[in-house]
Amino acid sequence: MSDKGTERIKNCFINLKRAEKTGLITFVTAGDPTLEISADILSQLPQAGADIIEIGMPFSDPMADGPAIQASSLRALKNGTNCSKILKMVEKFREQDDVTPIILMGYFNPIYIYGVEKFVVDASRAGVDGFIIVDLPPEETEVRIPVEDAGLSLIYLTSPTTHNQRVPDVVKNASGFIYHVSVLGITGTTVPSNKNIEKDLNRIRSYTDLPIAVGFGIKTPEQAREISAYADAVVVGSAFVNKISECLDIDGKIIDDCVVSVVDLVKDIKRGLNN
Numbered sequence: 001m002s003d004k005g006t007e008r009i010k011n012c013f014i015n016l017k018r019a020e021k022t023g024l025i026t027f028v029t030a031g032d033p034t035l036e037i038s039a040d041i042l043s044q045l046p047q048a049g050a051d052i053i054e055i056g057m058p059f060s061d062p063m064a065d066g067p068a069i070q071a072s073s074l075r076a077l078k079n080g081t082n083c084s085k086i087l088k089m090v091e092k093f094r095e096q097d098d099v100t101p102i103i104l105m106g107y108f109n110p111i112y113i114y115g116v117e118k119f120v121v122d123a124s125r126a127g128v129d130g131f132i133i134v135d136l137p138p139e140e141t142e143v144r145i146p147v148e149d150a151g152l153s154l155i156y157l158t159s160p161t162t163h164n165q166r167v168p169d170v171v172k173n174a175s176g177f178i179y180h181v182s183v184l185g186i187t188g189t190t191v192p193s194n195k196n197i198e199k200d201l202n203r204i205r206s207y208t209d210l211p212i213a214v215g216f217g218i219k220t221p222e223q224a225r226e227i228s229a230y231a232d233a234v235v236v237g238s239a240f241v242n243k244i245s246e247c248l249d250i251d252g253k254i255i256d257d258c259v260v261s262v263v264d265l266v267k268d269i270k271r272g273l274n275n
Helices: 003-018 035-048 067-078 084-095 106-114 114-125 146-147 168-169 196-206 221-227 239-245 258-273
Strands: 021-028 050-057 103-108 130-133 178-181 212-215 233-236
Touching: 003 021, 003 103, 003 106, 021 035, 021 067, 021 258, 035 084, 035 239, 035 258, 050 067, 050 084, 050 146, 067 239, 084 103, 084 106, 084 114, 084 233, 106 114, 114 146, 168 212, 178 196, 196 212, 196 221, 221 258, 239 258
Parallel strands: 021 050, 021 233, 050 103, 103 130, 178 212, 212 233
Antiparallel strands: none
16 A cells, blocks of 8 residues: 555645744534535635545544534534445545545544444545544554555544643554644633643654644634744644534524635634744
């Protein structure tokens, strides 16, 4: 398998470092509010300012996602979104963009049902660069070995509760970057503490040379700019998902332009990030 996926992520962070900028990683749930609209959003994210794109793979029983992203997953599942359709979305995206890294973020169950090795192979062919599998511990090799064989990245999570004895086990098999969860709890419900983030990132950097992205709880350009002082990239997800939900009525009917709402917020956060 090609190692192009790993190279896309590596080159992205190299270019950001040369430009002395912090990257913006955007998260959207595949199939929310529809497969067509989420594909349209995806196609416009790079031009709006996304350096790396996380695509959420909807799952019915998430562990780490707050109400906003959980609701987006339920909407996506109702629309019939599954792994095959997500990979087709990525494949279509690659027809216009062969540079922006794409990360699939989700849980192990849908991958297991699809078939682990088949999923990794199909994802590589579609143009996926890496995976964040929230409920998969670093000791688990069922996914890691196929991902490594495919030349893709497996990104692991650290958090404020990842103690120093645990960090080496988390980072030793990680690739691409480290995703640092900035708060205790679920996505989009708590505002991160900059003082704690700086302390945690300094601690984690003593164990790895990989770039570190910070996510969970970052919703505004101001928050992104503050965290950019410590992180190699910031991850914004719930804020974009909330923009989509604001375009829907109580029955889930689309009443406003979801694409414009999300793209405009991406632009705002990108402008604030490196000002």
